[in-house]
Amino acid sequence: MKSVSGVNFPGRLRPWVEAAFRGVNTVVVLKRVILSKRTWICFLILLAISLIAALQGATQYSQDRQLIERLDQGYPDSINLISPSHYWLGMSDGFFSSFYHFIFPLLVSIPLADLIFEEWTTGNIVYQLVRMSRRRYYLAKVSATCLCAFALCLLPMLLNMVVVNALVGQWNMSSFSASYAKLVHGTARLADSTSLSQQKELFSGLLEASPYVYAFVYYLINAAYAAAYAFFGLAVSLFIRNRYLIVMAPFILYICVWIAFSLIQLLPWDPFNFLDPRQPVTHLTYAAFVVDFLVLGLAAGVAYVTGVRRHQDVLG
C-alpha cells in the first residue's frame, strides 16, 4: 500500500488517485487550453450569444410587463409572475436564448475535442509521454477537457442572468417566488389562466424557493452535459484522423439524437428537450437527466479507454 496525500491506496489505483488529488498535469493542460486562441474565440462567441439574448430578454420583459400591468390590474400575483427570471438564458422564447442551447455542444468542443489529436499530429505526445505515465497523461486530458467545457458553458449563462437583472434593474425575485408558491398551492388570485401555465412539472420546489436556485440547477446540469459532450469528442479523436469531424462529433451526436428522438417520439428523453429550463415537452422525468448522462458518459468512457489501448504502441 502506498500513500497519496495521506491516504493509503493499492498500487494499481495509485496513478489515478494521484492525478486526481494532485492534478498537476491537469493544471498544465488547463493552462494550455486557457491560453489557446481558439478557447477565447469560442468563449467570446458564447458570451456574445448570451449578451444578445440578455438584450432580447430585457426588451421582451419590459414589453410583457407593461402589457400585464395594464391587463391584470388588481391581480398582483399575475403581475408578479412576470419576472426578469423568466427572460434569463434558456427561460425565454427569444431566438438567441434557444440558439445558445442549440449550439453549446459545438462551441465547447472546438477548443477541446482535438487536444490529443493535436499532440499526435505535432509529435508532442512523444515528448509528453517521456515525462509522465500514460495514465496520467490521458487522465489529465479528460479532467482538463471536462473542467474547461463545464466552465465554458456555465459562465456565459451566469453572466446573462446578471446582465438581464442589471438592464431591468431588478435583483430581488422574492415577490415572484411568493406568488409562484401561491400558484402551486392554489391560493393565488389570477386574472386569467395564462398565469397557471407558469407552473413547472420538474424542480417546481426550486422555483418556489427562488428562480435563482432553479436556473442555477439547470445551468449546472447543462454544463455537466457540455463536459460529457466534450469528453465524447475527446474519445472520438482516438479513432478518427480528421480534425473537423472530431470537433463536430459531439454536435453531430446532439443533433442526430434530437432528430431521431423527434421522429420516434421519445421527446422527454432527448437532451435538447429536457435540458431546456422551459420544460417544453410533456412527460419529462428526472430519470432522463441521469440515464442519458450515464449513457453518454459511459459510451465516451468506454470509447476513450478502448482508444487509449489502441494507441499503446506509442513509446510502448
Place this chain on the structure above:
Amino acid sequence: MLGLSAASGVAWAGTAWQSFAGALPRFQQAAIISHDVNQNNSYAQAKLSNVGGDYKLNMNVYDATNNKQVSATYEGADDGTLANFNLDSSSLGHTVNLVAWTANWTVVQVEYSGQFRADS
C-alpha cells in the same frame, strides 16, 4: 355556420366556438391558427383537443387590425388545455387572431386541433 355568416355578411357571434386544426411550422415559427371578433371584451378562450406527440404549444392573442399583442401568453399548452385570455380593451370590436408556436425548436411540424372564441 360559416356559409350562413358569409352569405348574410354578419360578423361572428362572439360566443360561437371556431374549430381549428393544422400543423405548426418547424423551429418555433409562430402561426395564426384561428380568429374571431372581440365583441364584448370578456375572456377569450382556446380549447386544445390534441397536440402532436409530447409537444407543447404557446399561445397568445393579437389584434388583427394593428398586429398588436392583446393578451398574456399561455405557455406549454397540450392535449385538453383550456386557456382563458384576458384581452386588452383596445381590441374591442376588432378581429383578433389566436397565434401559436411550439414551446421549443422542433425538426418536425406539430399537429394541433381545437376551438377558439374571442368572448366566453
